[in-house]
Amino acid sequence: MKFFRYKEVARLNFVGTDDEFINVESSYYNTKFKLFNNTEINTKLMRFRINSLRDLKLSQNARLILESVFISSVEDSSLKVKHNSNVILRLKNLNDTKCHNSWNDNNDCPILFSHCFQSTEITSLTVNSFNFERGISFFNTNPDRFYNFVIPSNFTNNTLFDFELLYQMRTDLNLSTADRGAFYKFHCSFIICDYDEEELISNDSTIVDYDKYRPHFPLKKSL
Secondary structure, three states: OEEEEEEEEEEEEEEHHHOOOOOOHHHEEEEEEHHHOOEEEEEEEEEEEOHHHHHOOOOOOOEEEEEEEEEEOOEOOOOOEOEEEEEEEEEOOOOOOOOOOOHHHHOOOOEEEEEEOOEEEEEOOOOEEEEEOOEEEEEOOOOOOOOEEEOOOOHHHOOEEEEEEEEEEOOOOOOOHHHHHHHHOOEEEEEEEEEEEEEOEOOOOOOEOHHHHOOOOOOOOOO
16 A cells, blocks of 8 residues: 655745746747637746755656645736636746646646636726736645645746746737736745655455554553
């Protein structure tokens, strides 16, 4: 019988103000959905660098767990939201073969996170309109089961991390460097962990050696 022991290895934090592409116009582009008549979705590519990860050693059982994320809405100069409610976050470094997407024939990196902005109705004397809340704030309450991805033992050899944020923009509206204020607010944190296998079977039988699980403090003897 085998058991797995959880071991946290590192925590990664990415803050939008550190995006190396924040002022690079080519990092604002369109992504096409092959399975939906090549509809174009506006995308922001963000690049972060953590050089200290080169010294991190991982096992073959390593996993990347999404801990939390904040994604801001994108607004124009009059504070009107420029996109529809749903947004998608992808991490291009991921290549988890256990993830399968119907999106684009599964040829893209796995979807890391997908959510919708909530809307509130704004009523005036002349017009009824909708405005989205200013951002999505998410915290993973069950990291052992949800939002965790298999990663190879050499995952941290590359210290560059590329994210894609995809918004379904409104008609005739596009993302550009003029929207960088929204991406300054981006924040994402991960936990890198290993699941180390522990062999708990005695060498000469199939009986689990429960001595390994006994308390390490003296037990009170009954009178």
